[in-house]
Amino acid sequence: MSRGFGSLEEVAANRCFGGWHRRFRHYSPALRCDMVFAVYLPPQAADHKVPALYWLSGLTCTDENFMQKAGALRVAAALGMAIVAADTSPRGADVPGDPEGCWDFGHAAGFYVDATQAPWAENYRMHEYVVHELPALVEEMLPISARRGISGHSMGGHGALVCALRNPGRYCSLSALAPISHPITSPWGRKAFSRYLGEDQAAWRAWDACELIAAAGERLPLLVDQGEADGFLDTQLQPERLRQACAAAEHPLTLRLHPGYDHSYYFIASFIEDHLRHHAAALLA
Numbered sequence: 001m002s003r004g005f006g007s008l009e010e011v012a013a014n015r016c017f018g019g020w021h022r023r024f025r026h027y028s029p030a031l032r033c034d035m036v037f038a039v040y041l042p043p044q045a046a047d048h049k050v051p052a053l054y055w056l057s058g059l060t061c062t063d064e065n066f067m068q069k070a071g072a073l074r075v076a077a078a079l080g081m082a083i084v085a086a087d088t089s090p091r092g093a094d095v096p097g098d099p100e101g102c103w104d105f106g107h108a109a110g111f112y113v114d115a116t117q118a119p120w121a122e123n124y125r126m127h128e129y130v131v132h133e134l135p136a137l138v139e140e141m142l143p144i145s146a147r148r149g150i151s152g153h154s155m156g157g158h159g160a161l162v163c164a165l166r167n168p169g170r171y172c173s174l175s176a177l178a179p180i181s182h183p184i185t186s187p188w189g190r191k192a193f194s195r196y197l198g199e200d201q202a203a204w205r206a207w208d209a210c211e212l213i214a215a216a217g218e219r220l221p222l223l224v225d226q227g228e229a230d231g232f233l234d235t236q237l238q239p240e241r242l243r244q245a246c247a248a249a250e251h252p253l254t255l256r257l258h259p260g261y262d263h264s265y266y267f268i269a270s271f272i273e274d275h276l277r278h279h280a281a282a283l284l285a
Helices: 063-069 073-079 126-141 155-166 187-196 201-207 209-215 233-237 239-249 265-283
Strands: 003-005 008-016 019-028 033-041 050-056 082-085 144-152 173-177 222-227 253-258
Touching: 019 073, 019 126, 033 063, 033 073, 033 126, 050 126, 050 155, 050 265, 063 082, 063 265, 073 082, 073 265, 082 126, 126 144, 126 155, 144 155, 144 265, 155 173, 155 209, 173 265, 187 201, 187 233, 201 209, 209 239, 222 233, 222 239, 222 265, 239 253, 253 265
Parallel strands: 050 082, 050 144, 144 173, 173 222, 222 253
Antiparallel strands: 003 008, 008 019, 019 033, 033 082
């Protein structure tokens, strides 16, 4: 059943741990297409506005992966914290994807940047969408306050780091699981940046966490978890680069390496409670 909430169309609603998991469709002016996102509203949202953790997923994902697989909703309900899960790119027949049909660029691979190059610049403004448009929408239309945290996995971990580092004061808390820490040296990042941002690599540094940390306008304590059996560890994720950048800038970092854990949602589910509590300590203070 669909119900209209002003500029939101509710496309699904499920009772969960005393609260509600809801999916909404809306038109995004930033992305110039229809978008779907999910929200978990804890039981406390029936009485007052609650803070929100914004979750950014990785390559090939939608809002559904995290909400269905991460096991986060029970803890969010207990803490009284909403979760807002965005999609990973603009969508639709009129939105250009990867010219070769590959999975690591285009649809489900927006990399949370604001593209400057044709034809991508027309739609791929995921940073603007995640940082400004989506929070403005949910804070107006739903019982969600302006106290925000941000986290994500893989490409979404990169997105969370960059969103917070580029926008001091916007978020109260920050974390990531297996983030692409230094995308300008990652094959995934180099492919995405060369197309979305152009071949001038100087422009790429404004979208790279390791480059942004040195001059960051605030020092939010950063929690990062990483599996040591992750097949992308050395080539794509490079957590040691993040450790080095944080050490050089004296940025507070807790980097936890876990033997035997891979890149999957089994890994995310194993440590997501720690991340929710990390955010709750700031959001509910």
